[in-house]
Amino acid sequence: MGKPKIKSIPYEEFKDNETLEQMLDELNAHGANVVVTTADKLINWGRSNSVWPMNFGTSCCAIELMAMGAARFDMARFGFEVTRTSPRQADLILVCGTITNKMAPVLRRLYDQMADPKYVIAIGGCTCTGGPFTKSYHVVKGVDKILPVDVYVPGCPPRPEAFYYGMMQLQRKMKIENFLGTVNRKEKDEHKEEAEELQKKIINQEQEA
Amino acid sequence: MFDFSIVTKWFHSLLCGVMPEWTAIGIECLIVLLFIIVLYAILAIVLIYMERKVCAFFQCRIGPNRVGKWGLLQVFADVLKMLTKEIIKMRQSDRLLHDMAPYFVLAASFLTFACIPWNKGLEILDFNVGxxxxxxxxxxxxxxxxLAGWASHSKYPIIGAMRSGAQLISYELSIGMTMLTVIMLCGTMQLSEIVQQQADYGWNIVRGHVPAVLAFIIYLIAGNAECNRGPFDLPEAESELTAGYHTEYSGMGFGFFYLAEYLxxxxxxxxxxxxxxxxxxxLMIPGLDGFNAVMAYIPGFVWFFAKAFFVVFLLMWIRWTFPRLRIDQLLSLEWKYLxxxxxxxxxxxxxxVCLGLTL
Amino acid sequence: MNNKSYLGGIIEAVKSLSIGMKTSLKVFFEKHETEQYPENRSTLHFSDRNRFCLEMPHNDKNEHKCIACGLCQMACPNDSITVTSEMVTTEDGKKKRQLVKYEYNIGQCMFCNLCVQACPHGAIRFNQEFENAVFDKNKLLMQLNQPGSKVEEKPKPAPAAKPAAPAAAAPKAEAPATTETTKKEE
Amino acid sequence: MTLDIRTIAPSELHEEMLRLKTERQMDFLVNLVGMDWGEEGLGVIYMLESTRTGETATLKTVTADRENPFIPTVSDLWQIANIYEREVYDFFGIKFLNHPDMRRIFLREDWVGYPLRKDDKTEEENPLRMTDEPLADTTHEYFLKEDGSVGVKENTVWGKDEYVVNVGPQHPSTHGVLHMRASLDGEIVKKVGLVLGYIHRGVEKISESMTYPQLLAMTDRLDYFSAMQNRHALCMCIEKAMGLEVSERVQYIRTIMDELQRIASHLIYYACMTMDTGALTAFFYTFREREQLMKIFEDNFGGRLIMNYNTIGGVMYDILPSFVKEVKEFEKALRNRFKEYQDIYTNNVIAKGRMVGVGTISNEDAISLGLTGPVGRASGWKNDVRKRHPYAMYDKVDFTEIVRNEGDTNARHWNRMDEMLESLNIIDQLIDNIPAGEFQAKRKPIIKLPEGCFYQAVEASRGELGVFIESKGDKTPYRVHYRSSSLPLANAMDTASRGQKFADLIAIGASMDFVIPDIDR
Known part of the structure; x- marks a missing residue:
């Protein structure tokens, strides 16, 4: 898998290429079959160009997401406009807005309900680090505490252009992944075991009842 | 007008010459199946692309334009993605029914596909009760x-499914009634015969003037409702029921519903x-012979697709203009008006027809 | 609809629906106002009041204006600025505070402009660089002073060394705009 | 300028409140603030107003018992007190006697402690819980037994055989993370219950540790559609307490900004309303004009949604020379487009069918529920703060208060539409004569408010937004409370949508136009 290309922005002008190259090295560590790589490229092309975001937003950033869908910025140009309201059909969850302690399990559940491959973009200060509400008793300080985040988009709220930039960063990341290749997609969710344990517990409780 | 039945008959006799008739029919069936599937896929992709562009234009946007030239490859990317997406199996759903439901919807559209006359002599099923x-x-x-709503074991899908039950069963009546109007005019139920008559005596909408125009409008409304499209998208009702009956479907399961909607x-x-x-x-205008000759030169299936896509545009225009109806408005529209x-x-x-007032 | 006749209701409804369809068709043929972001990168311009990322301007001698007084850190409502400083003794024997590291967490910043207003020397400002998305959370923590940079030496020490009021700092930056506006309205 | 507060013992509270309501016609409970005065005990401040005479009264009651603080409820006198008292219970642990529903409302039901108490160790006792939130179907009611002791009885909220649909916390039409539990009978809504707090960010608690200039940053993020007005309220409250005069230029600019913000908010309202009723195209129409406004905001204030514009004693930047021209252009564009909005949606027969006669709220209910803003005015209640307690330039401009009497979704919708035009009228009167002057008054670098309680309300896009500050003379406030304009609106969902269809629940919710972070704070 080579360096990912994005229309209209040269590779060098993107931020944080170091992390991307590091990921690329990890994935390509064992080498890959030519046929498989070609097939992977096709699949990755499909996936990266058909990112259907989930209709999720908790506060201010969600309004910018709406503005992004509207005529001036038009996310349909990228094929992102098919916002799904059901998590089952979405590929991407744009965490727009503060996640509070009460919302955290709900968000986690939404994420668990999504079908693989799924991605998370943390939009805005609140989801990156807690943002304006870092001192609060009821705010999750960084959504990476509960979800595996792929891209961080800082801003309060970020401009719609910054949203696109984040989405294109994600596309770049999607373009280097392996679907059929030797090394499969990195097991990126560090909270997975926790969630599975919880699920088992719930199943047990249900069976007892 | 070129008659495609010459080609099909020739092909049939060619096959019969080298093999028994039942194998010939078998092979023909396979070819037809392939033809339907390919056409199905192409049409779905064209329609989805068209919907996204048309809707963008109604909303003063420009729609997909970054994947391929003018965004032409957008839908291919979507299909690829959906094919490689995980299909979620739910613990409490009725697995068999849940998995079967999309195929029912697909089957319905496949079967209806079969009885459409594409061109003169080019229809797959053509019988006297078409x-x-x-x-x-x-x-x-x-x-x-x-089934999709019921088997999902979830509250929103079941509300969506019940709504769709009420809606489709009601509007089927109107569809039947309007088709009956045309059948009355033509005196036949055979679709190829209906079209043949129109080629001979003028289009039904002109021939049947007032009642035909009324029937056409009612058919459009009821047909739109049958497709579960806005403003009759109550079973999906994004803002009310998240995604309605297909809330719990992921990957291609949802993909089938999505395709079937457009088909x-x-x-x-x-x-x-x-x-x-x-x-x-x-299109023939009596008196303009030169014009008619030019029109007759255009192949029949081009005419057919042009007309079909004109109606598709009309329906999209309706969809992207009106707010969604409420369930009681929906039912009173059908039972009190249509x-x-x-x-x-x-x-x-x-x-x-009796008084011979047709044009 | 009780006060209207059956037919009247239908006519009314058809009328309103056709007006709606006419309106939407009109818009269908209107010009689209879409800004195509990555394609228009070269022409994209924001007013300099936009606040997307804090920066510390350095001159060509790799010097900045920060004296590490820490007022910005104190003004920040949610601790997204950390100023690390050390005391050094200058050649003429005076003790002086010197900036070691100016850390700014863009992921935490709420772009309220209090730090810029609090700065008595205009050492920091917001820029219009909005492309800040990264893969790694640690990359959100930026060091604003360039490696090896030092404080700009002024020929004379500024008379207003004590921190000015935040309010006083603002007009300085916006002075040209103010005068223009007033002139125009007179 | 501090508030004149009368203290009443808890035992006499209910009687006195009843007297005020019946004799002095104090039928509008403006605000109810829970307080923790440390040594003195826990208490509540009530702010009342009469809709007939315009009289106001502020009362407070204190109980010294920190373990089991009991105060009699006033929720039988004002419906809105029901939710306010639950909020106070949630944050301060004050139990209200005879209140029918003493459940937590913002925090999880398994939350330990009461976060807004000064001695609470919230962070330690409440780690991030990833288990599903327990939602009880029953609730407690505390009542006074004849012997003077307090008894508890259990009330059922959700019966066993009810078909309860959870609308939210993640649902496309709740405009955020509101959680409504709707009990359905087929398509008919029987009852709606609210579970709030999914975006409770603890703004009031954070504010207590912030200096006054820092405090300003929080208000923009409460009701982000009224960012200007919110900050205006807070700035005015602080200025009032400090005795700081702002120049006329600032007053003009602030008034114009407030009205522009109101237009932007109502444009979004229209977009949301159409989206919720399924008219997706109309959604894009108002966003088009809003973007034009956003361009003005971007250029002048450096922010689209959150502007951080008002400051104590002025505004952050002076307006740009091009401002006047751009606003006029926008005004022209909006007036041209206005008919288009009505053509495609409002006058449409389907939309009318979904709005007329749906979700009716009577005048008495509106007052009792404290529904300010366009919603209250749709029920015939003249509650515009701009008229009741004029501030900034509002007493010098000529504008009409839009009032309708039907109280249904249609009236609420049209109220907002007309208010946009009225806002344009106000801007018309001001835009050409902005006087020259300072855009930022001189003030000390460190701001300290004198001791006392201060309250300032503004007419935000969704109704009365009030800022209550209690100061002990420090550079940080002792207690900040925002009278949310959206909380009463969300609370009215039950009243408005009972007996309506499920689809109407969504339309009514859209017509209320609440903003969730403003509810939860």
Missing amino acids: AFFFIAVSGIGVVGIL NLFICSAMAATIFLGGWAP LPISMFNIILMALV
């Missing part, structure tokens, strides 16, 4: 939707084109 068959098989779709849209428009706008019959009017329309058509 219109009847069309109504009958299009009713299978509602079973799929009901149903096409079938609805194709049927409107067939029975009202003359199917493959070219049904009585179409009944009255049948009587009117009967009078028109």
Whole structure:
């Protein structure tokens, strides 16, 4: 898998290429079959160009997401406009807005309900680090505490252009992944075991009842 | 007008010459199947692309333009993605019914696909109760939707499914009534014959004037409702029921519903084109012989697709203009307005036909 | 609809629906106002009041204006600025505070402009660089002073060394705009 | 300028409140603030107003018992007190006697402690819990037994055989993370219950540790559609307490900004309303004009949604020379487009069918529920703060208060539409004569408010937004409370949508136009 290309922005002008190259090295560590790589490229092309975001937003950033869908910025140009309201059909969850302690399990559940491959973009200060509400008793300080985040988009709220930039960063990341290749997609969710344990517990409780 | 039955008959006799008839028919069936599947896929992709562009233009945007030239490859990317997406299996759903539901919906649209006359002599199923068959098989779709809602074991899908049950069963009546109006005018239920008559005597919408226009409008409304498209998208009702009956479907399961929605849209428009706008019959204006000759030169299937896509655009225009109806508005529209009017329309058509007032 | 006749209701409804369809068709043929972001990168311009990322301007001698007084850190409502400083003795024997590291967490910043207003020397400002999305959370923590940079030496020490009021700092930056506006309205 | 507060013992509270309501016609409970005065005990401040005479009264009651603080409820006198008292219970642990529903409302039901108490160790006792939130179907009611002791009885909220649909916390039409539990009978809504707090960010608690200039940053993020007005309220409250005069230029600019913000908010309202009723195209129409406004905001204030514009004693930047021209252009564009909005949606027969006669709220209910803003005015209640307690330039401009009497969704919708035009009228009167002057008054670098309680309300896009500050003379406030304009609106969902269809629940919710972070704070 080579360096990912994005229309209209040269590779060098993107931020944080170091992390991307590091990921690329990890994935390509064992080498890959030519046929498989070609097939992977096709699949990755499909996936990266058909990112259907989930209709999720908790506060201010969600309004910018709406503005992004509207005529001036038009996310349909990228094929992102098919916002799904059901998590089952979405590929991407744009965490727009503060996640509070009460919302955290709900968000986690939404994420668990999504079908693989799924991605998370943390939009805005609140989801990156807690943002304006870092001192609060009821705010999750960084959504990476509960979800595996792929891209961080800082801003309060970020401009719609910054949203696109984040989405294109994600596309770049999607373009280097392996679907059929030797090394499969990195097991990126560090909270997975926790969630599975919880699920088992719930199943047990249900069976007892 | 070129008659495709010459080609099909020649092909049939060619096959029969080298093999027994039953194998020939078998091979022909396979070819037809392939033809339907390919056409199905192409149409779905074209329609989805068209919907996204048209809707963008209605909303003063420009729509997909970054994947391929003018975004032409957008839908291919979507299909690829959906094919490689995980299919979620839910613990508490009724697995068998849940997995079967999308195929019911697909089957319904496949079957209705079969009875559309694409060109003169080019239809897959052509029998004397074609219109009847069309109504009958299009009713299978509602079973799929009901099953999807029921088997999902979830609250929103079940509300969506129940709504769709009420809606489809009601609007089927109007569809039947309006088709009956046309059948009355043509005196036949055979779809190829209906089109042939239109080629000979002028399009039904002109020939049947007032009652035919009324029937056409009612058919469009009811057909739109049959396709579950806005403003009749109550079973999906994004803002109320998240995604309605297919809330719990992921990957290709959802993909099938998505495809079927667009195919149903096409079938609805194709049927409107067939029975009202003359199917493959070219536009003929009496008196303008030169113009008519040029029109007749254009192949029939081009006419057919042009008319069908015109109706598709009309339906998209409606969809992207109106707010969604509420369930009681929906039912009162059918039972208080469309049904009585179409009944009255049948009587009117009967009078028109009996008194020889057709154009 | 009780006070209207059956037919009247239908006519009314058809009328309103056709007006709606006419309106939407009109818009269908209107010009689209879409800004195509990555394609228009070269022409994209924001007013300099936009606040997307804090920066510390350095001159060509790799010097900045920060004296590490820490007022910005104190003004920040949610601790997204950390100023690390050390005391050094200058050649003429005076003790002086010197900036070691100016850390700014863009992921935490709420772009309220209090730090810029609090700065008595205009050492920091917001820029219009909005492309800040990264893969790694640690990359959100930026060091604003360039490696090896030092404080700009002024020929004379500024008379207003004590921190000015935040309010006083603002007009300085916006002075040209103010005068223009007033002139125009007179 | 501090508030004149009368203290009443808890035992006499209910009687006195009843007297005020019946004799002095104090039928509008403006605000109810829970307080923790440390040594003195826990208490509540009530702010009342009469809709007939315009009289106001502020009362407070204190109980010294920190373990089991009991105060009699006033929720039988004002419906809105029901939810306010639950909020106070949630944050301070004050139990209200005879209140029918003493459940937590913002925090999880398994939350330990009461976060807004000064001695609470919230962070330690409440780690991030990833288990599903327990939602009880029953609730407690505390009542006074004849012997003077307090008894508890259990009330059922959700019966066993009810078909309860959870609308939210993640649902496309709740405009955020509101959680409504709707009990359905087929398509008919029987009852709606609210579970709030999914975006409770603890703004009031954070504010207590912030200096006054820092405090300003929080208000923009409460009701982000009224960012200007919110900050205006807070700035005015602080200025009032400090005795700081702002120049006329600032007053003009602030008034114009407030009205522009109101237009932007109502444009979004229209977009949301159409989206919720399924008219997706109309959604894009108002966003088009809003983007034009956003361009003005971007250029002048450096922010689209959150502007951080008002400051104590002025505004952050002076307006740009091009401002006047751009606003006029926008005004022209909006007036041209206005008919288009009505053509495609409002006058449409389907939309009318979904709005007329749906979700009716009577005048008495509106007052009792404290529904200010366009919603209250749709029920015939003249509650515009701009008229009741004029501030900034509002007493010098000529504008009409839009009032309708039907109280249904249609009236609420049209109220907002007309208010946009009225806002344009206000801007018309001001835009050409902005006087020259300072855009930032001189003030000390460190701001300290004198001791006392201060309250300032503004007419935000969704109704009365009030800022209550209690100061002990420090550079940080002792207690900040925002009278949310959206909380009463969300609370009215039950009243408005009972007996309506499920689809109406969504339309009514859209017509209320609440903003969730403003509810939860």
